[in-house]
Amino acid sequence: MRKVLIVLSIAVLLMTVAIAAGTIKIGVAFPMTGNIAAFGEMTLQGVKIAQTLYPDVLGKKIELVVADNRSDKTEAANVVSRLIDYNHVAAIIGEIASSHSLAGGAIAEQKHIPMLSPASTNPLVTQGKHYIFRACFIDPFQGHVAAVFAYKNLKARTAVVFTDVVQDYSVGLSNFFIKDFVAKGGKVFREFYQSGDQDFSAQLTDALAKSPDVLYVPGYYPEIALMARQARQLGYTGPILAGDGAEAPQLIKIGGSAVNGVYYTSHFNASHPFTSVGKQFVAKYESIYKASPSALAALGFDSYLLLRDAIKRANSVDPAKIAEALRNTKNFEGATGYITIDKYGNTIKSAVVNEVKNGKFTYVTTINP
Amino acid sequence: MKRISVRTNFILTTIFVIGSGFFLLFADNTFGDYWSRIITLIAIYAIMAVSYTLVNGVTGIFSLGHAGFIAVGAYTAALLTLPIQQKAMSFFIEPLIWPLNSIQIGFLPATIIGGIVAAFFAFIVGYPSLRLTGDYFAIATLAFGEIIRIVIQNSYSITNGALGLKGIPPYTTVWWSWGWLLVTIIVIGSLKFSSYGRALRALSEDTVAARAMGINVFKHQLTAFVVSGFFAGIGGALYAHWLTTIDPRPTSLGIMLTFYVLIMIVLGGLGSISGAVLGAIFFAIAAQWLRIVESPMNFFGITIPGIPGMSMLIFATVFILIMLFWRRGVMGKKELSWQYLYNLFLKKVGDQD
Numbered sequence: 001m002r003k004v005l006i007v008l009s010i011a012v013l014l015m016t017v018a019i020a021a022g023t024i025k026i027g028v029a030f031p032m033t034g035n036i037a038a039f040g041e042m043t044l045q046g047v048k049i050a051q052t053l054y055p056d057v058l059g060k061k062i063e064l065v066v067a068d069n070r071s072d073k074t075e076a077a078n079v080v081s082r083l084i085d086y087n088h089v090a091a092i093i094g095e096i097a098s099s100h101s102l103a104g105g106a107i108a109e110q111k112h113i114p115m116l117s118p119a120s121t122n123p124l125v126t127q128g129k130h131y132i133f134r135a136c137f138i139d140p141f142q143g144h145v146a147a148v149f150a151y152k153n154l155k156a157r158t159a160v161v162f163t164d165v166v167q168d169y170s171v172g173l174s175n176f177f178i179k180d181f182v183a184k185g186g187k188v189f190r191e192f193y194q195s196g197d198q199d200f201s202a203q204l205t206d207a208l209a210k211s212p213d214v215l216y217v218p219g220y221y222p223e224i225a226l227m228a229r230q231a232r233q234l235g236y237t238g239p240i241l242a243g244d245g246a247e248a249p250q251l252i253k254i255g256g257s258a259v260n261g262v263y264y265t266s267h268f269n270a271s272h273p274f275t276s277v278g279k280q281f282v283a284k285y286e287s288i289y290k291a292s293p294s295a296l297a298a299l300g301f302d303s304y305l306l307l308r309d310a311i312k313r314a315n316s317v318d319p320a321k322i323a324e325a326l327r328n329t330k331n332f333e334g335a336t337g338y339i340t341i342d343k344y345g346n347t348i349k350s351a352v353v354n355e356v357k358n359g360k361f362t363y364v365t366t367i368n369p
Numbered sequence: 370m371k372r373i374s375v376r377t378n379f380i381l382t383t384i385f386v387i388g389s390g391f392f393l394l395f396a397d398n399t400f401g402d403y404w405s406r407i408i409t410l411i412a413i414y415a416i417m418a419v420s421y422t423l424v425n426g427v428t429g430i431f432s433l434g435h436a437g438f439i440a441v442g443a444y445t446a447a448l449l450t451l452p453i454q455q456k457a458m459s460f461f462i463e464p465l466i467w468p469l470n471s472i473q474i475g476f477l478p479a480t481i482i483g484g485i486v487a488a489f490f491a492f493i494v495g496y497p498s499l500r501l502t503g504d505y506f507a508i509a510t511l512a513f514g515e516i517i518r519i520v521i522q523n524s525y526s527i528t529n530g531a532l533g534l535k536g537i538p539p540y541t542t543v544w545w546s547w548g549w550l551l552v553t554i555i556v557i558g559s560l561k562f563s564s565y566g567r568a569l570r571a572l573s574e575d576t577v578a579a580r581a582m583g584i585n586v587f588k589h590q591l592t593a594f595v596v597s598g599f600f601a602g603i604g605g606a607l608y609a610h611w612l613t614t615i616d617p618r619p620t621s622l623g624i625m626l627t628f629y630v631l632i633m634i635v636l637g638g639l640g641s642i643s644g645a646v647l648g649a650i651f652f653a654i655a656a657q658w659l660r661i662v663e664s665p666m667n668f669f670g671i672t673i674p675g676i677p678g679m680s681m682l683i684f685a686t687v688f689i690l691i692m693l694f695w696r697r698g699v700m701g702k703k704e705l706s707w708q709y710l711y712n713l714f715l716k717k718v719g720d721q722d
Contacts, residue, residue, distance in 0.1 A: 032677030032678065033677050033678040033681060034620075035620070037677075065664075066675065066677070067660070068660075068663060068677040068678070070681070071620065072620060072621075073612065073614075073616075073618075073620070073621040074410070074612060074621075075656075077406075077612055077613075078403075078406065078407070078410075078657065081402060081403045081406050082403050082657070082660070084402075084403070085401045085402050085403035085404075086401070086403050099533060099614070099616050099618065099621070102533075102535045102614040103612055103613070103614050106535075106536075106539070106612075106613040106614065110539065111402070122532075123461075124458075124459060124532070124535050127458060128455075128458070128536070165522065165523065165530070165531060166522065166531055166618075167531060168530075168531045168532040168533065168616065170531075171462065171530060171531050171532060172462075172532065175461075175462055
């Protein structure tokens with residue numbers, strides 16, 4: 001009996017049949033399980049919507065090969081290697097977290113397979129690489145946008161910056177903001193915390209003693225929500241500014257009315273798409289998922305379209321030609337705006353600033369590069 | 370019962386090592402880069418597991434700080450081999466301190482220095498905490514492992530803090546990793562079967578009895594801890610040059626890594642070197658091979674969409690089954706020796722042990 005079971009289970013595993021020939025394979029390396037699975041899930045929704053709307057290129061169907069990196073750095077490198085050597089993909093969409101993109105990007109670069117990250121904003125990801133690209137803006141630009149918005153729109157002169165010392169994203173963004181804000185003539189004080197902290201009263205009391213015009217918290221949503229609550233309890237009524245890590249429905253769930261007046265820089269606002277492609281994306285997304293799309297979904301959507309456009313212009317599935325075409329992307333109309341990719345593989349496009357108003361993410365303004 | 374002579378044993382082992390070498394050469398050239406990477410990873414995991422089993426299995430003290438020493442080795446070696454230009458680019462928050470910012474040395478010396486620095490840290494951690502026993506020792510080492518990680522996370526001018534290091538040259542090949550694994554097995558194996566190793570095994574069974582026999586418990590445990598730290602550092606150095614980027618997150622060089630290695634040695638059998646290697650092989654291969662169940666399947670004409678996370682479910686089930694049916698791991702405390710294989714397959718019924 002046991003032998004029969006073993007033989008059966010092996011037979012099942014071996015029966016996996018590779019589906020179809022004559023397709024163009026694109027690998028998708030996302031965290032589908034593990035601690036940042038939610039990010040992978042949201043981005044994949046966007047990629048799938050793009051595939052439903054534009055299923056083919058060069059007369060062939062595009063086949064997505066989804067590989068889960070388990071939110072783990074070692075696996076992030078392994079899946080890229082697997083997609084290239086085992087699945088023979090022409091290009092890869094991935095990965096989400098910057099640290100994963102660094103690990104996977106090293107392999108793609110070595111193998112000369114173009115890899116397009118939807119959401120890794122750390123400047124190191126594309127630095128010195130010829131085959132790595134991204135669909136989002138980079139942290140220096142996001143920091144710049146936040147500084148401009150704080151100085152011009154919020155008329156802030158004194159800012160307290162809260163840095164999450166565990167997150168490279170937060171450390172980088174804080175530094176870029178401070179550089180720009182100080183250059184404009186603002187004054188900056190710093191406070192530190194780390195992911196998982198629950199109590200910020202010590203840092204907040206210290207910060208509020210400096211009577212700041214704005215609190216800049218470039219971290220992730222759980223801490224931002226808690227910090228907003230505690231700041232309001234301590235009597236702070238001014239604006240709180242954050243980065244794109246703030247955008248998640250949980251921000252409002254945890255923060256309640258305290259997060260009203262939280263501004264954050266982002267890639268996209270579903271109620272305010274700039275382009276006709278963006279409108280098409282929002283309509284399709286809402287009809288399928290019965291909810292409004294997140295910025296990550298929009299970035300996933302754009303990644304697919306950018307890659308498809310590059311394959312079309314290259315008129316070939318040769319990875320080197322796709323990479324060359326990606327690098328020459330000019331004013332491409334995506335859901336998150338008009339996208340230009342520079343020679344370093346970074347994206348130049350405008351950023352939006354959203355505000356939490358009555359429990360909704362509301363569009364405030366657009367800041368162009 | 371028939372004993373295999375020392376000479377036969379030596380000849381068989383040599384043939385086995387050379388045979389494995391040819392197999393690796395064959396595998397490296399024919400299975401493609403993806404499997405080459407996994408084969409390299411197996412050896413790296415095995416080095417971490419064998420060094421861990423010296424402390425947790427052979428010596429019988431339960432340490433949870435292994436990832437800390439791996440991290441020290443990884444960072445030390447990576448900082449020594451990173452190209453100077455790459456260092457200048459990566460350290461954009463605070464520049465790297467002198468003299469690290471102006472040196473770049475070869476892979477072999479960097480790996481050895483990584484091991485030595487890790488061994489030094491093992492000494493510093495082991496010296497105070499080995500005065501504790503049992504659970505208290507486990508908690509102390511867990512804390513020290515975390516302290517190492519948090520120091521790395523906050524020393525921006527040495528380790529680049531939370532940003533981590535990137536662009537580490539991909540030096541680790543199948544040959545480097547398996548070569549170092551051979552060295553690790555030879556050193557820890559001969560340690561285990563020397564008089565020194567017998568003393569370790571004695572005190573793992575009963576510390577009081579061992580002390581009564583005149584064994585200096587503290588000195589023996591500390592030496593085992595430092596040797597284990599050295600090879601953990603070597604494993605870390607190879608890992609850094611395999612992954613090409615490292616950072617101090619709990620999920621990359623933190624407590625999760627300790628648990629992975631712990632799973633390997635418990636699966637293989639606590640205290641068995643060959644068990645640790647088997648555990649590492651199983652852990653690395655199963656994680657990749659089981660990806661098949663996550664891809665869409667065509668099953669008797671019905672297409673089943675891939676379910677992410679399915680492989681981890683099967684993985685966990687296999688662990689539970691192994692722990693149910695082989696409570697002491699696949700190998701127990703035994704070693705996979707020629708004698709063991711002989712007894713297993715060729716022993717005639719009625720032979721006496």
